Amino acid sequence: MKLLLVGSEVMPFAATGGLGDVLGSLPAALKTTSPDDDIRLVMPLYSTVSKEYREKMTFIKSFEVELGWRRIYCGVYSLEKDGVTYYFLDNEYYFKRDALYGSFDDGERYAFFCAASLRMMYEVDFYPDILHAHDWQSALAVVYLNLKYRGIKEYQNIKTVFTIHNIQYQGQYDMSLLTDIFGINSCDTGYLEYEGCINLMKGAIHFADYVTTVSPTYANEIMTPAYAHGLDHMLRCYQGKVRGILNGIDYDYYNPKEDKDIVSNYTWRSYGKKAANKTALQEYCNLPVREDVPVYAIISRLASHKGLDLIKHIMEDFIAKNDVQLVILGKGEYDYECYFNYLASKYKDKVSALLVYDRSLSKRIYAAADVFLMPSKSEPCGLSQMIASRYGAVPVTRETGGLYDSIKGYYIDEKGKVCGNGFTFANYDAYELSDRMYAALELYRDKEAWQNLACKVMREDFSWERSAKTYLEMYSTLV
Ligand code: GLC
Numbered sequence: 001m002k003l004l005l006v007g008s009e010v011m012p013f014a015a016t017g018g019l020g021d022v023l024g025s026l027p028a029a030l031k032t033t034s035p036d037d038d039i040r041l042v043m044p045l046y047s048t049v050s051k052e053y054r055e056k057m058t059f060i061k062s063f064e065v066e067l068g069w070r071r072i073y074c075g076v077y078s079l080e081k082d083g084v085t086y087y088f089l090d091n092e093y094y095f096k097r098d099a100l101y102g103s104f105d106d107g108e109r110y111a112f113f114c115a116a117s118l119r120m121m122y123e124v125d126f127y128p129d130i131l132h133a134h135d136w137q138s139a140l141a142v143v144y145l146n147l148k149y150r151g152i153k154e155y156q157n158i159k160t161v162f163t164i165h166n167i168q169y170q171g172q173y174d175m176s177l178l179t180d181i182f183g184i185n186s187c188d189t190g191y192l193e194y195e196g197c198i199n200l201m202k203g204a205i206h207f208a209d210y211v212t213t214v215s216p217t218y219a220n221e222i223m224t225p226a227y228a229h230g231l232d233h234m235l236r237c238y239q240g241k242v243r244g245i246l247n248g249i250d251y252d253y254y255n256p257k258e259d260k261d262i263v264s265n266y267t268w269r270s271y272g273k274k275a276a277n278k279t280a281l282q283e284y285c286n287l288p289v290r291e292d293v294p295v296y297a298i299i300s301r302l303a304s305h306k307g308l309d310l311i312k313h314i315m316e317d318f319i320a321k322n323d324v325q326l327v328i329l330g331k332g333e334y335d336y337e338c339y340f341n342y343l344a345s346k347y348k349d350k351v352s353a354l355l356v357y358d359r360s361l362s363k364r365i366y367a368a369a370d371v372f373l374m375p376s377k378s379e380p381c382g383l384s385q386m387i388a389s390r391y392g393a394v395p396v397t398r399e400t401g402g403l404y405d406s407i408k409g410y411y412i413d414e415k416g417k418v419c420g421n422g423f424t425f426a427n428y429d430a431y432e433l434s435d436r437m438y439a440a441l442e443l444y445r446d447k448e449a450w451q452n453l454a455c456k457v458m459r460e461d462f463s464w465e466r467s468a469k470t471y472l473e474m475y476s477t478l479v
Helices: 018-033 106-124 135-149 186-192 200-207 216-221 232-237 268-284 308-321 334-346 359-368 384-390 401-406 430-445 447-459 465-478
Strands: 002-006 038-044 058-067 070-081 084-090 130-134 159-164 197-199 210-213 242-244 295-299 325-329 351-354 371-374 394-398 423-425
Touching: 002 018, 002 106, 018 038, 018 084, 018 130, 018 465, 038 106, 058 106, 070 106, 084 106, 106 135, 130 135, 130 465, 135 159, 135 186, 135 200, 159 200, 159 465, 186 200, 197 200, 200 232, 210 216, 210 465, 216 242, 216 401, 268 295, 268 359, 268 447, 295 359, 295 384, 308 334, 308 430, 325 334, 325 359, 334 351, 359 384, 371 384, 371 430, 384 394, 384 401, 384 447, 394 401, 394 430, 394 447, 423 430, 430 447
Parallel strands: 002 038, 002 130, 038 084, 130 159, 159 210, 210 242, 295 325, 295 371, 325 351, 371 394, 394 423
Antiparallel strands: 058 070, 070 084
């Protein structure tokens, strides 16, 4: 089988969040599970891609891409990694920017990227059996294939999968851009128009052979108005082709046994060595160095759907009344940054706010923390709860999306067996969160019980193996 993944961010080349993590590890996981398949991926060549990787790339060729009335230069570079071929599409006008997203012309930039990805198949003579596009930035690849390329023999039988990593971002634009910017004929308006504007995600949902999202629970949630940001009707119409497949995490990159970023390596068998990471973090954060106090951690983009309003409601009370420490890592909305700065300045010996995006520091915090808070309002999959588990930080999560599919509430059954792998609550309610934070605190006081739970949490399997198999089974039903 020949597979081409299309995506706007891929670790370690350029990434801003979970999509980058997934596209950074899924292709290699597919290749490991099915070594005979030809797996390739295409992404933009952003100017932020580091010199280290640029030096490893080979220039293949350049060509012109047609988009509406424009004829646009595109260079294509490639490199091999873990048996996967990565293509990088170069156009400095579109991709020489300080940030991946957030430009006024993002719609045009990713329209170019999608049009160029399809043209590239002809230019490098690689026609996949399956094109697998991710999120709104790649949605037009599915649309253009169906509206513009089906007449060409080599493109006729390409099947398509479209994955929604977060339905909140749909690629919505004014109708007036349809022909001029997106190069779509006015007679095809219906494929993209949704509630009075262009909706790129709608187009991909319509045309794709399968629409997947990143957890089974989220696949159900997005059929409802509460979660779908307006697209629930569309998804209900196509529910027969919607699947939910839980993400995994990169077990080599997130590996407390060998991680070079943390001061003390450990496994669940040597759980005691985790303590040295806590000491190191407390020193780094100027918090009192104490082994007996539980460290609660939040590592998150500071956005409202991460459940930070619940945190705001109860955290000060929790901190003031209890002997605990809190470390926050992440940046985002100004309101939340102010709030965490306030907490850190008022409770200097209890709270540390590190308002940056820093992957290496995040691993030091996962390795140091006892409790990991993730009370998201919605969470398509969530990777942080899996990473926290791998490093033995017990998650406190809300039962939504991928959090519900990966973390189950802790209890001891009649036979005395430890069940579950975290503390969970159902409703988006600050006092339910607070209740679970107290439950964690209480269990923490019982050293042996806590260690049993933390070690069980570390043994959970969140590797890619199972999900890679599920993707491959789904692809094989198409070819
Ligand atoms: C998005 C989602 C997150 C998911 C990630 C990878 O960032 O918000 O829940 O884990 O994509 O699929």
